[in-house]
Amino acid sequence: MAEVSLKVNGKVENHEVGENTLLVDFIRETVGLTGTHVGCDTSQCGACVVHVDGVSVKACTMLAMQAEGSEVTTIEGIGSSEKLHPMQEAFHENHGLQCGFCTPGMVMSAIELVSKNKSPSEAEIRDGLEGNICRCTGYHNIVKSVQAGAEKMGG
């Protein structure tokens, strides 16, 4: 066991964890934020994407200890039910989600994508979301959502 100290959504989290505890398990089980999901265990599906110091990371492929001292942002940290993040709003308005399981990771990836490219083309969005699998939407409305989200974010 080892001490780990990091910030999750701005709140300091000091916990004792196993050396092999994955960041995603730390977020879900220790911190108790279950919006970050596990869909595949092989870094393929992107349901577990969070931001670590502003960079999108697959939380199933990082140890909690590797995030020591970092600022982690999860889906719970980017907007609230009362005031959605513009990207969350865009997903709602464009029917960019169905079952909702891939959605947190998809939104987190989309926000990072737009932070790097303020007005991405359809091809750039499709390429940028290649690491996030959705089985429900066929991506059509996700692409529309990200385009709309980019506009809302001031692209």
Add this chain to the structure above:
Amino acid sequence: MSEGIGASVKRKEDRKFLTGKGRYTDDINRPGQVHAHFLRSDVAHANIKSINTKAASAAAGVVAVYTGEDIDVGGPICGWVVPNRDGSATHEPPHPLLAKGKVRFVGDAVAVVIAESLQQAKSASELVEVEYEELPAVVDLETASAGAEIHEGMAENRYFDWELGDEEATDKALKSASRVVKLTVRNNRLVPNPMEPRAALAEYDDLNDSYTLYTTSQSPHLTRLVLAAFMFQIPESKIRVVAPDVGGGFGAKIYVYVEEAVCTWASKKIKRPIKWTADRTQAFLTDAHGRDHINNVQLALDSNNKIIGLRVDTLANLGGYLSAFAVAVPTYLHGTLLSGLYDIPAIYTNVKGYATTTTPVDAYRGAGRPEATYLLERVIDQAAREVGMDQAEFRRLNFIPKDAFPYQTAVALQYDTGDYEPALDKAMEMIDYKNFESRRSEASKRGKYRGIGVSSYIEACGIAPSAVAGALGGRVGGWESASVRVDPTGTITVTTGAHSHGQGHATTFAQIVTEKLGVPNSSVELVHGDSDRSPFGMGTYGSRSLAVGGVAISKALDKVIEKSKKIAAHLMEASADDVEFKEGKFTVSGTDKETAFGEVALAAYVPHNYPLETLEPGLEETAFYDPMNFTYPAGTHIAEVEVDPTTGVVEIVDWAACDDFGNLINPMIVEGQVHGGIAQGIGQALLENAHYDENGQLLTASYMDYCMPRADDLPSFKVECTNTPCTHNDLGVKGCGEAGAIASPPALINAIINALSPLGVSDMSMPATPETVWRAIQNAQARAAE
């Protein structure tokens, strides 16, 4: 903006999912819970000589270890059987909850280890010693009948040998035909892959001798029925099944699997809540797979290019055990659809269902109907090519004419309504069909082969009319229930047995209430997914939620309105016969009297001025609805592709879909369902394949190896609708969940063949990976050179 039927109301359920507040089974924890891990067979076919659990039981943190010998309740059951051609019944071999004496596929559960932590359970499972006596694997469908015996006493590994249609008339048509078009197609095996893996959290209540199971189910009431009545043989009231937010299903979450049942059973043994969540590889190994047919097709044409007969001989791979609806998929959900939307006077089909030492196969989005559509639309396309007709015009020539409805097919179904040409015309217009040849020549200047492919499909949805299902071998009813509770303040609670796992029922079902009662969408709350809170229901599959469940809500609303009118009549001192209800207001015809729905609701619960002598207080109604017939969505999808002959890479450059789903409740959600269905169909046609090696090892058991469609594999889609309302349900609706997955694979494969036909390519197997396409081109060129 209207919030009623036909409006693209934004989804009520989005906010929780977008903010990470969705509550899926794995998000739930119970005090004192322990974790289960299943030890699975790593060989496809073997006798179990011995299992030693001593070391595992003594390992750190282990609470219990169980094997098949410890289980004293029954296993999964078969929910649908068919008669064999010789009159005997489907062979239903037992499926124990944990393997007893034998394993029958890689992933078959052999033991469960329950420990304080998941890690401890996994570590301890490595200490379980299993001695196997390996038997030959049976993998290949075509030779399964000659393989090693999988189930004791089941000859030739055959579960059933079923037929439908008039063999004599069909063979006569084939003999008298001016042309017989022959084709053999393989419908590749797929893994459904909802993004949320299956999970269970089971808890036993010692005080009431009852269980609560939280689980990833499309049909919580069926889960309760199977667990209570068939496995545990206890009263249904002793089990509560909760399917909270569920992350996609696509068929894979209809059935009761062994893991959920074992956790529930063991929760009583150890008197602690038990949690199990599949990792992705377990999902690949144990979620029921889909498709996996080989179809031999013969289509008879007369000298006018009219279809006069169709014969289809099918082999279906059903895997190591018979899953709940495995038998229905290749028979009554497949053989009955072989007429497509064509007027075919004689049809005969024979289906043989085989066991292999692979994961059980059952319903996956479309279930039987994609297989029927694929073989039919492939052979239709080949026929058009052989007779030198345009693919669209050949279809048009053979469509059932719009004045022929109701239309009795040669394979049992009666289509109530339809009009197929407008959808074909619309799709052709959407994709600019008439100018295709100029696009083809433009592409050829760039060294690309461009092709266009048509697929016209029909499906039978709204599963199912109980009497019909029962007559065909179904062991459950096909109705759905709903209750509508009007609260004293006029807000509405709707409970349904249907389950939403992405379909948006909270929004669309509320739209039905808004339309009928005139209350705002925000005043309607939907309760579903909890067997203790909803009346008995059948769940969500076979595009039935709206066409059966939605109609049940409509019927319950009618009862509410009928009673409300009586209350309103009393309040307005009028006769109930004179009361009209419109847009939330009751009026008395010929007078200016009116009363609002809210006032009636309040009067029902505060009955100070109320006809108590003749009418009960309160305003809550339940309806059960059993459909009279299936519903028949139909339409045409057209795909346009470009193939790079040097690499075999297929690029989808355009997609037009025009579907007739009857009346639409929420066009935005319908379009989303179509997009998702097309994506899964494209996945089948281009990318996905569950591949077993000759030893029965699943080589594609993770996302590293199984090619899921990703954003950059797909185009955007053009989606439009036509509408012939269903004639036999109150809402005129048909269902839209599976259409995309049914229509799209043949459209895409036909487009690839169309693109490559100048090179002499006339066949293409699924998935049409770059290697497959490249080899087909090389082979065609080699043939041409000979």
